[in-house]
Amino acid sequence: MEVAAVVDAVVAGADKMVEEFDSDAFVEVPLVGLGFRAPFADWILDKPDAIECVELTAEHFFDGGEPQLEALRELYPLSVHGLGLSLGTPGKLDTNTLDHFKRVANLANAKWISEHIAFTKTDDVDLGHLNPVPLTKNSLQTLIDHSREVLDACQRPLLLENITSYLRVPEEIPETDFINQLCQEAGVGLLLDVTNLFINSRNHQFDPVEWLHRVEPSIIRQLHIVGYSFQAGVWHDRHSEPIQEELFELAADVVSYAPVESIIIERDGAFPSCDQLEIELKRLEDTCESARTH
Numbered sequence: 514m515e516v517a518a519v520v521d522a523v524v525a526g527a528d529k530m531v532e533e534f535d536s537d538a539f540v541e542v543p544l545v546g547l548g549f550r551a552p553f554a555d556w557i558l559d560k561p562d563a564i565e566c567v568e569l570t571a572e573h574f575f576d577g578g579e580p581q582l583e584a585l586r587e588l589y590p591l592s593v594h595g596l597g598l599s600l601g602t603p604g605k606l607d608t609n610t611l612d613h614f615k616r617v618a619n620l621a622n623a624k625w626i627s628e629h630i631a632f633t634k635t636d637d638v639d640l641g642h643l644n645p646v647p648l649t650k651n652s653l654q655t656l657i658d659h660s661r662e663v664l665d666a667c668q669r670p671l672l673l674e675n676i677t678s679y680l681r682v683p684e685e686i687p688e689t690d691f692i693n694q695l696c697q698e699a700g701v702g703l704l705l706d707v708t709n710l711f712i713n714s715r716n717h718q719f720d721p722v723e724w725l726h727r728v729e730p731s732i733i734r735q736l737h738i739v740g741y742s743f744q745a746g747v748w749h750d751r752h753s754e755p756i757q758e759e760l761f762e763l764a765a766d767v768v769s770y771a772p773v774e775s776i777i778i779e780r781d782g783a784f785p786s787c788d789q790l791e792i793e794l795k796r797l798e799d800t801c802e803s804a805r806t807h
C-alpha cells in the first residue's frame with residue numbers, strides 16, 4: 514500500500530474511534546486529576562478544587578471497596594486503569610480477571626477504561642510487572658484481538674498505554690506505526706504516558722517530540738505524568754518524584770498537538786503532602802491552559 518493510503522487508513526480508523534467517545538467529553542482544556550491512592554483518599558473524597566477527575570486502578574477494587582467507589586462516582590468523572598489483563602500474552606484472556614475488571618468499570622461508570630501495551634504473564638508464570646511486547650505483526654494481532662475482546666466485554670471506550678523498557682525490544686514495525694495500527698484496527702485510543710515516553714527517549718536516545726509527531730494525534734486521549742528517577746546513568750519510572758521541568762514541557766507539547774481530555778498524576782511512592790500535590794496539579798492546569806490557548 515502507498516504511504517498516503519496507509520496514512521488515510523490510519524486517519525479514517527482514528528476518526529471511527531473518536532466517534533466512539535462521548536462527544537460531550539471534549540473539553541477546551543484537559544481535566545487534571547489524580548490516580549486514586551490510599552494516602553490521598555480522604556483528601557480526594559473532600560473534593561478539592563484542584564482535582565477535576567480521578568483514575569482508579571481496577572485491581573485495587575477487585576475484592577471490595579464498593580462504598581468508596583460509589584462515593585467517588587458522585588464526585589468526579591472516573592476512568593478505570595487495569596494492570597493485569599496482560600493484553601500482550603498470546604492465547605485467551607483470563608476471563609476471571611476480565612470479569613473483575615468489567616465489574617469495577619461498571620461500578621465506576623467509567624468514562625473510559627485503559628490497559629497497557631504489554632504483557633504481565635506467560636501461560637504458566639505471572640511475572641507481576643509490565644513487560645514490553647516485541648513490535649511484530651504477531652504481537653500486534655494479539656493486542657488487537659484482546660483489545661476487541663475487552664471492548665466487547667466492557668462496552669466502554671478503551672485506551673492503551675505506552676510503557677517503559679530498559680531493553681530495546683525486537684522491532685519489525687516502528688513503535689509509532691505499531692501504535693497507530695493498533696489503535697486504528699482495534700478501535701481504541703492511546704493513553705500517552707509522558708514520563709514513560711521521556712524515560713525511553715533518554716535511555717534509548719531518541720527525540721520524544723519527533724516520536725510524538727509520528728503518532729496520529731486524534732488517538733491521544735489521556736496522559737499520565739509523574740516525576741522520573743535517575744540513577745547510575747539510567748532513567749527509571751518509579752512514580753516517586755515530583756514532576757520535573759522537562760516533563761511539563763513535553764506535556765505541553767502533547768496537549769497542543771492532540772485532543773487530550775485528561776491528565777492524571779500517577780504517584781505511587783514517597784508520597785508528598787496534599788498541599789504539594791495541589792501545587793503540582795495547579796501547575797499542570799496552567800500548563801494545559803497555556804498550551805491550548807497559544
Ligand SMILES: [Fe+2]
Pocket residue numbers: 674706737738779
Ligand atoms: Fe502510566
